[in-house]
Structure formats: C-alpha cells, structure tokens
Amino acid sequence: MYIDWNAHRFSGGVLALDLANTVIFRQAPERVQDRFSNSVEVARFATAAASFRSGEWGDVQFEAPESQSEHSKLIELREAINSLFRTAVAEEGFKAQHLSDFLRLGSALIADNQHEANLALPPFVRRRDLSLSVAAVLSALNLLDPRRLSRIKICPNCHWLYLDESRNRSRRWCDMTVCGNRAKAKRHYDRRSKMDG
Numbered sequence: 801m802y803i804d805w806n807a808h809r810f811s812g813g814v815l816a817l818d819l820a821n822t823v824i825f826r827q828a829p830e831r832v833q834d835r836f837s838n839s840v841e842v843a844r845f846a847t848a849a850a851s852f853r854s855g856e857w858g859d860v861q862f863e864a865p866e867s868q869s870e871h872s873k874l875i876e877l878r879e880a881i882n883s884l885f886r887t888a889v890a891e892e893g894f895k896a897q898h899l900s901d902f903l904r905l906g907s908a909l910i911a912d913n914q915h916e917a918n919l920a921l922p923p924f925v926r927r928r929d930l931s932l933s934v935a936a937v938l939s940a941l942n943l944l945d946p947r948r949l950s951r952i953k954i955c956p957n958c959h960w961l962y963l964d965e966s967r968n969r970s971r972r973w974c975d976m977t978v979c980g981n982r983a984k985a986k987r988h989y990d991r992r993s994k995m996d997g
C-alpha cells in the first residue's frame with residue numbers, strides 16, 4: 801500500500817526536517833519505521849514535497865535518486881540532518897561530529913551534482929529542477945542560522961522535528977490537529993481513569 805504523503809507528513813515546515821521525519825517512532829526502537837524502505841516512496845515524497853514546500857522553494861521540481869547508490873546517499877544525508885538538529889535542540893549546540901558528517905555528505909552530494917549551477921539557499925532559487933538530496937542540503941544549511949535554529953522544536957507526542965515560525969514561538973505540536981488532539985484525548989482519558997479508579 802502506498803503512503804499518503806499528506807499535509808501532516810509535511811509538518812516539519814522545511815524540506816530538511818520533513819526529510820528527517822520520514823522515519824517515524826524514532827524514539828521507540830521496537831516501533832521505528834522507515835517510510836523510505838520502499839524506494840518508490842522517495843519519488844512520491846519528492847513530488848508531494850514540491851507542492852507542500854512551495855512556501856520555502858517556490859515553483860520547483862525535486863528529482864528523486866535514480867540509482868541505489870544515490871538512494872543510499874540520500875538516506876545517509878537524512879540521518880545526518882536528523883542527528884545534527886535533534887541534538888542541537890536538546891543540547892543547544894552542534895556536536896562537532898554531527899556537523900562534520902553533515903558538511904562532508906552535503907559537500908559530496910553537491911560535488912556529484914555539479915551540473916546544478918547557480919545554487920542558492922531557498923527562497924532565492926534560480927533552478928526549477930533540483931535533486932532532492934541537494935535541495936535537502938540547501939534547506940538544512942539555512943537552518944544553521946541561529947535565528948532559525950532557535951525555532952526548531954521536537955514534538956512531545958511523535959518526536960518529529962519541526963520549525964516553529966509562529967510570531968511568539970507558541971507552537972507546541974508538529975501538527976495541532978493530529979498530535980495536539982491526541983495529547984488532549986490522553987489527558988482526558990488519564991483524568992477519567994483517575995476519577996474512576
């Protein structure tokens with residue numbers, strides 16, 4: 801069955817974090833699931849991302865990896881992005897190893913795609929078709945800026961990473977309609993069971 805790449809799955813707010821969130825239940829090793837374990841889903845993610853991330857990128861097309869080795873590099877990049885920002889949120893700074901891994905992989909991916917001239921960080925995009933991997937590197941480079949880094953949060957319900965762009969930084973969930981409501985229902989249930997017990 802195909803995955804429905806709906807708005808909820810793009811709660812990260814920027815391509816780099818949406819990519820990190822393609823692994824679900826990272827906090828629970830017995831439940832962890834990789835949405836990209838079927839490479840068909842990477843192409844479907846790329847298509848959906850172009851429309852959900854038009855606020856970040858404007859009118860673009862993301863090209864999914866075509867070979868197995870390109871696929872593996874995208875997965876490596878995804879994990880490097882996840883480690884880099886997840887640790888930075890928790891510990892208020894980058895681990896040297898994580899930053900180095902991200903920059904090394906990012907540099908290699910950009911070198912592999914040298915035909916992609918005129919690269920620029922979003923939203924100053926010149927090209928209308930970009931490899932998904934290179935676009936994810938550029939999206940993540942944008943997040944190194946402390947003004948954006950300080951807005952990255954971890955959803956307390958599903959542990960996804962998301963960028964809180966609200967004016968007073970008040971977003972508590974990756975997605976109020978999914979995780980916010982689940983937490984509300986759980987509080988209600990806990991109260992009820994306390995009353996009943």
Ligand SMILES: [Zn+2]
Binds near residue numbers: 956957973974979
């Ligand atoms: Zn969530």
